[in-house]
Amino acid sequence: MTLSRSAARQAAEQYREDGYAVVRQFIDGDEVLRLRAETDRMYREGLRHHATWRHGNLAFEILPEADFGQRYVIQAYWMSWISAYFEKLRRSEDFFSLLDPILGPDIKQVAQQIHWKPPGAGLTGYRFHQDLRFRVARDAYCDITGSTVNTGLAIDPSTRDNGCLQVIPGSHRLGYLGLSDDSDGGQIMKGLTEADELRAAGLDPGKIVWLEQEPGDIALWGLLTVHGSLPNKSQQDRAFAISSYVRAANSDRGEWAFRNGVSTPLGAKPQLCKYEALHDRPEPHYVADKWYA
Ligand SMILES: O=C(O)CCC(=O)C(=O)O
Numbered sequence: 001m002t003l004s005r006s007a008a009r010q011a012a013e014q015y016r017e018d019g020y021a022v023v024r025q026f027i028d029g030d031e032v033l034r035l036r037a038e039t040d041r042m043y044r045e046g047l048r049h050h051a052t053w054r055h056g057n058l059a060f061e062i063l064p065e066a067d068f069g070q071r072y073v074i075q076a077y078w079m080s081w082i083s084a085y086f087e088k089l090r091r092s093e094d095f096f097s098l099l100d101p102i103l104g105p106d107i108k109q110v111a112q113q114i115h116w117k118p119p120g121a122g123l124t125g126y127r128f129h130q131d132l133r134f135r136v137a138r139d140a141y142c143d144i145t146g147s148t149v150n151t152g153l154a155i156d157p158s159t160r161d162n163g164c165l166q167v168i169p170g171s172h173r174l175g176y177l178g179l180s181d182d183s184d185g186g187q188i189m190k191g192l193t194e195a196d197e198l199r200a201a202g203l204d205p206g207k208i209v210w211l212e213q214e215p216g217d218i219a220l221w222g223l224l225t226v227h228g229s230l231p232n233k234s235q236q237d238r239a240f241a242i243s244s245y246v247r248a249a250n251s252d253r254g255e256w257a258f259r260n261g262v263s264t265p266l267g268a269k270p271q272l273c274k275y276e277a278l279h280d281r282p283e284p285h286y287v288a289d290k291w292y293a
Pocket residue numbers: 115126131163164165227228229240
């Protein structure tokens with residue numbers, strides 16, 4: 001499918017109004033098969049590492065066999081550096097059609113991730129939170145919440161059983177609420193959000209929308225949209241591709257995606273995105289941070 005102007009405009013309107021939107025079959029047919037095959041290749045690439053590994057912005061988050069009985073890959077970051085497929089996808093025509101009505105024609109990307117929820121891995125839930133918590137370098141942006149949109153493309157079917165995204169409509173109007181900032185040392189992948197925690201922040205748990213997605217469906221949400229997802233309780237993995245885009249004029253961070261509407265490839269060297277230590281340790285290395293302990 002090529003995303004129509006009216007479908008993109010409608011998604012942008014719903015996004016502004018409710019703080020989220022879904023576009024069904026954003027990619028479809030053989031394109032979904034290619035996406036799934038390349039995602040499997042990224043998983044196998046991640047499995048080569050015994051622990052969490054980084055090289056510039058490229059990274060794999062690993063749950064090691066020593067602690068989990070088996071090695072699991074739960075996240076990849078900036079796959080573009082090793083995947084021509086993901087490098088083209090992030091700045092495809094369809095993405096431009098989707099983003100232009102929200103951000104305009106000059107767009108940088110500050111996050112590119114795959115999240116897996118391998119059956120049996122256990123720690124695959126994300127407590128309710130607002131993504132603004134992950135934008136540490138606030139000085140690097142102007143009007144950060146008005147200039148950013150996040151996208152989540154389903155690679156596997158994303159269902160209630162395997163931990164699909166959950167959002168709270170209208171929560172983007174409430175400001176920053178600090179959800180999950182103090183629980184378990186601020187680790188959003190440890191523990192679950194209690195309904196009372198949402199109520200205490202002025203949110204109604206009864207308003208939660210479960211965003212089930214077929215492969216190729218894409219969701220949009222903002223930095224203030226309250227969202228989370230449960231751990232996978234099924235036998236079906238949930239691979240999900242997340243990208244975060246910003247209006248370039250309002251951001252010192254990120255890799256160019258579109259310059260005046262023109263698709264722009266990565267340069268020779270990685271740019272500062274969300275990873276603050278990028279320039280301190282540019283060489284490939286393992287990270288011994290047992291956040292899950
Ligand atoms: O993968 C998911 O279900 C949600 C992830 C998320 O919200 C995040 O990483 O900020």
